[in-house]
Amino acid sequence: MTSRSLIPAVVPAGRMAAMEQPVLGLPQGLELRPWRLSDAAALVAAGRDPGVRRWNRLSVESAEDARRRIVRMHERWRAEQSAIWAVARPDGEALGLIGWGDIDLAEGGAEIVYWLLPAARGNGVAASATKRISRWALTDLGLHRLRLCHSVANPASCRVAAKAGYSLEGTLRSALLHADGWHDEHLHALVQGDV
Template sequence: MISSSGIPAVVPAGRMAALDQPVLGLPSGLELRPWRMSDAEVLVAGGRDPAVRHWNRLLVATPEEARQRIARMHERWRAEVSAIWAIARPGEEAVGLIGWGDIDLGGGSAEVVYWLLPSARGAGVTVEATRRVSEWALHDLGLHRLRLCHSVSNPASCRVAEKAGFSLEGTMRSALLHADGWHDEHLHALVRGDI
């Protein structure tokens, strides 16, 4: 498809919606899979975790709200605006979330989002998952540029970005409102050809 500017879309509209969301394996033996309605309690647990709430602004108070959010995840895949996976052990409930929000197929870009429950932190899972969804986005879906943004007060996310191969491009001043006020954010990016 050609845009009104005469520049062809990086990824044609409809390409993502035509795909079933894949299950992606990780070297650790974990997998990235679509969220299931049976994962609702995991979203509630994420919404109760202080770190997840603070850095991700996740507010899911009840299983019903979680099921509605999971349904929206599937709708947003079909609408080609986000691709969200559960991080899980095969055959078990999720331990976290990773994916792409703010997908712009025409412009070829997206922004990574992620969180882990405390039981899964500290083992490099977020780095593995970020690398894997980045490979999928760049090589399978066909995006060109991926970004990872985080508060400058969140050094753990800075380490994830660096270990996953994202280059630090700069600091966006007063870029995101958290419960404790406005935060400057680091902008990291990965482009096709980096991996």
């Protein structure tokens, strides 16, 4: 018997896959919803946007590539590996992406990923979306620990983390390779009981 089998999974396998991915409201009149194949143009635009490319390793070559990525998002939800939403206007236009990558149900953790197109930047959307999906991950899904990592050269993400209630835990040295070289990263976390 392994020590892992003595400790029950934080979230039972199959729980997330049995859920429909919810639509979550945001205070700015926006919503978080599952990505649609019709959102391919937003992914292509993000792949070309210097602000997204600077901090994210996103490469989307074509609408066909974007549609494959969207299909993969839905497959990864069912496989309980990630939970990715579009940040969208009520009319359906996708303005950004936010969600959980590196989901580990057994250990109860995940790491947030997000980016916004220029039309959604600068008015608190990233912080409110981070708060909302964090509440979903901790309360509805039942995870225990959420991570937010970003380059130390990206103060905007540091502000998002603070506004969303994430505690700065330290600096990961030379942790992520960007186009301009290796970056140190800040590690922020939110755990059950913080909210």
